[in-house]
Amino acid sequence: MGKLRPEYRWLLPSALETPVPTRRSTRDWVIDTLCFLIGYGFCVLATYDLLSADFTFVPEWRLTPPWLAWLDFAVGTVIGIGLWWRRGRLLIPLAVFCALVSIFTVAAGPASMIVLFTVAVHRRFGVLAVFAVTALATNAIFPLLRPEDGRPYGQTMGWGSAFIIISCLWGMVIRSRRQLVLSLRDRAVRAESEQQLRVAQARTVERTRIAREMHDVLAHRISLLSLHAGALEIKPDATPDEVARAAGVIRASAHQALQDLREVIGVLRTDRSDGEPEPPQPTLGALPALAQESRSAGVKVNLDVRLEPASVPDGTGRTAYRIVQEGLTNARKHAPGTAVRVDVAGSPADGLAINVRNPWPIGGPSGAIPGTGTGLIGLTERTLLAGGRLSHGRTPQNEFVLTAWLPWPHESKSPEPAEAAV
Incomplete structure (x- = not known):
């Protein structure tokens, strides 16, 4: 003052x-x-x-x-x-x-x-x-x-x-x-x-959003790159065709990671009205593609989605997608070679339940792929902001389980642009 x-x-x-x-x-x-x-x-x-x-x-x-x-x-x-x-x-x-x-x-x-x-x-x-x-x-x-x-x-x-x-x-x-x-x-x-304080807070919030979104998007891609590069390293006698395929996957993953980075930075730097979606923001409909990317990296993923993805509100679907993405990324980082099971179910009355589990690796979690250790912390914050809850840890059955529950708002989905035009 x-x-x-x-x-x-x-x-x-x-x-x-x-x-x-x-x-x-x-x-x-x-x-x-x-x-x-x-x-x-x-x-x-x-x-x-x-x-x-x-x-x-x-x-x-x-x-x-x-x-x-x-x-x-x-x-x-x-x-x-x-x-x-x-x-x-x-x-x-x-x-x-x-x-x-x-x-x-x-x-x-x-x-x-x-x-x-x-x-x-x-x-x-x-x-x-x-x-x-x-x-x-x-x-x-x-x-x-x-x-x-x-x-x-x-x-x-x-x-x-x-x-x-x-x-x-x-x-x-x-x-x-x-x-x-x-x-x-x-x-x-x-x-x-107060205006100066609000400006400073807005900058801090924006930087936090950028950091969280970059982590969610890039951690998945970079973990795939690390797995393919590791496969080439441990298999020096690979045939030229296998090396070419692995190099192609690495190149495609790197290209996709750069593309995702450009899109994230571009979106976060664009002023948008309150409530407007911020592309690229995948929802539950993109879970099969996410699972397929992990399978192409050698991870056994069993995806079970017992609901219609299009019926889930976009905000809830985006949060659920990030939870599953983080669960698969952590499994590749700390428990390579294990099978991951992803269960997604729910209804408007019961909410959306997400369960990602994989066997606890022998010898404890692996540190082959380094991590910041803040992925689950940011994911918990994101879930709380969405009105849900998230827990994770080792179970008596010697499994690592990531469970989350998200509310299912009773709201009608906005029509597509073409439908609105009609």
Whole structure:
């Protein structure tokens, strides 16, 4: 998140009671100068009026003793000078001083209103309420100590209370507006940060998709290449025809692996709408071809599909295909020469069940073909994301079994493009 500008730090909850001193901006200098001229200017004029014998704004104040007028001037001077530091830590002491002297002072009236207004802008409502109630109380006492002839007590107190309430409400409105601006700015900064985080997460997810898809597609092809190359290595006396056939199979497998790699990278780099299939994505209908590829590499595969592949939803079929593909790939890697049995069965009511098993190799799993060890981990994640479950391990019957269950969503298959056109 971006840093908060210094002039807005006082809006933070932790800074409400002890605001951090900041440098004044040009706007602050203009406002502070105007407040000083209003507050202290009225103090000078009022003191001159109190000491003048010719004319006064309030005739009853003509009888004000000189000592009281000079005391009033001194109080107004202190408050007027304090207006320059009302934004910092001196605000509360200055407000307390104004609350005490407001009982008798005339010259410091506008300056005291400015201080109360500043409290409303820079402090929370609880602090403002204390000073507002105090100001209303002193305003009720002031007409008793310095009454105005010809004006009833209620009128004098009413006007003073009105100015106090207006100052408080005005300050609260400005504080709320500034907090709203700060909140909107904070949301904008947060939204930008979250957008950057989403971009980083999207890149990570895309890289994971590419790695998983490349593993699923290429591991199968490369294992076939390794088996055919191993057959040539252990049979140096092979006839030229056998070598040519094996080389042809190796060349075809390598070509197919490169083709699959191009298609996977091309698909994962293409922007597609949500829910749109991503070719090449084989489904259960491609299981016979997958089994035949393994048989051509010398693996005995017994495939038993007890359902109609076309009736399985495409998403479920793609996940099932990857599970069977990974099971055959692991069997070729770690248990070469064994027979693999693949059973696929299910219904919309029971879900789709997949079972891939092969005898446990004598001497333990073979490491002739290296693997990353993450194939089954990625397959488990893929199955969980599809809403199913997957387990694997050695059984008491000395077999390695890979079992999976996938939900069979009750959804109608979308029509083919030609059917949709009709």
